[in-house]
Amino acid sequence: xxxxxxxxxxxxxxxxxxxxxxxxxxxxxxxxxxxxxxxxxxxxxxxxxxxxxxxxxxxxxxxxxxxxxxxxxxxxxxxxxxxxxxxxxxxxxxxxxxxxxxxxxxxxxxxxxxxxxxxxxxxxxxxxxxxxxxxxxxxxxxxxxxxxxxxxxxxxxxxxxxxxxxxxxxxxxxxxxxxxxxxxxxxxxxxxxxxxxxxxxxxxxxxxxxxxxxxxxxxxxxxxxxxxxxxxxxxxxxxxxxxxxxxxxxxxxxxxxxxxxxxxxxxxxxxxxxxxxxxxx
Numbered sequence: 001x002x003x004x005x006x007x008x009x010x011x012x013x014x015x016x017x018x019x020x021x022x023x024x025x026x027x028x029x030x031x032x033x034x035x036x037x038x039x040x041x042x043x044x045x046x047x048x049x050x051x052x053x054x055x056x057x058x059x060x061x062x063x064x065x066x067x068x069x070x071x072x073x074x075x076x077x078x079x080x081x082x083x084x085x086x087x088x089x090x091x092x093x094x095x096x097x098x099x100x101x102x103x104x105x106x107x108x109x110x111x112x113x114x115x116x117x118x119x120x121x122x123x124x125x126x127x128x129x130x131x132x133x134x135x136x137x138x139x140x141x142x143x144x145x146x147x148x149x150x151x152x153x154x155x156x157x158x159x160x161x162x163x164x165x166x167x168x169x170x171x172x173x174x175x176x177x178x179x180x181x182x183x184x185x186x187x188x189x190x191x192x193x194x195x196x197x198x199x200x201x202x203x204x205x206x207x208x209x210x211x212x213x214x215x216x217x218x219x220x221x222x223x224x225x226x227x228x229x230x231x232x233x234x235x236x237x238x239x240x241x242x243x244x245x246x247x248x249x250x251x252x253x254x255x256x257x258x259x260x261x262x263x264x265x266x267x268x269x270x271x272x273x274x275x276x277x278x279x280x281x
Contacts, residue, residue: 011037014034014037015030015045015060018030018060031063035066035068036069038069038070038082043089046060046064046065046068047061049061050062058096058101059104061092062092062096062107063111066111066114067111067114093111097109097123105127105135106134109124109141110138112142112145116145125151125154127139136163137163137165137169139154141169144169144173144178147178151178152180152182159174164200167197168199171200171204175210176206186208186211189204190215193219202232206234209234220247221244225247226255233248233265233268233272234268237268238275248272248276248278251269255269
């Protein structure tokens, strides 16, 4: 009984923290903590909040439902967790899609990136053209988990979105999260290679490289230099083409005497060189 009382007090305290300074770092920290406390009490609280007249409480219910998990500990003492009450939380998220308040809908949509449900797809597709950029971003985020043709078609449109983050995630979803390989997908990725946002361009590069698009060889020969991003190195690794070996070796020679040679960037450089026929340092 005492444990239950303490646990309920903890849930109430975290919920209060999440609601008092809504969407502040303190609020998100409390939300993340609530998401890791999967239990009948937490699920019951989320259900109560989902029926509240307070929009912030309803949004909090959606965020809890989106990633509700129960922590466990492995033999190595590293914290791990399992999904909790998936069907019940999916049902809550589906109700959130019909909420009249944008912030609640946004929170519900975000949940389907973690707990996809086929019944949510029609609503997600409808929201893909919503006026609110946050909603369109969350739709792009969620549609990465839906592999139907209609999802791909929506992502092709979202990959041209005026909002950088939405365009970035839609390009990533098309390029790396979806296995479909059509002329339309390749053309959109090719167009996004020239995007002014370097992350969008990089995700397009990664998507084309994963499909072994030979047009990338010329692009990489231009982009591979000591100031290139990890995107270019990973693309070279995936293309594994001997023509890329010379510029990769030139990069290694140019940066070999610089510090931090064990960084992720340097490791990806070594991997790319090995993939293209060279030797790891």
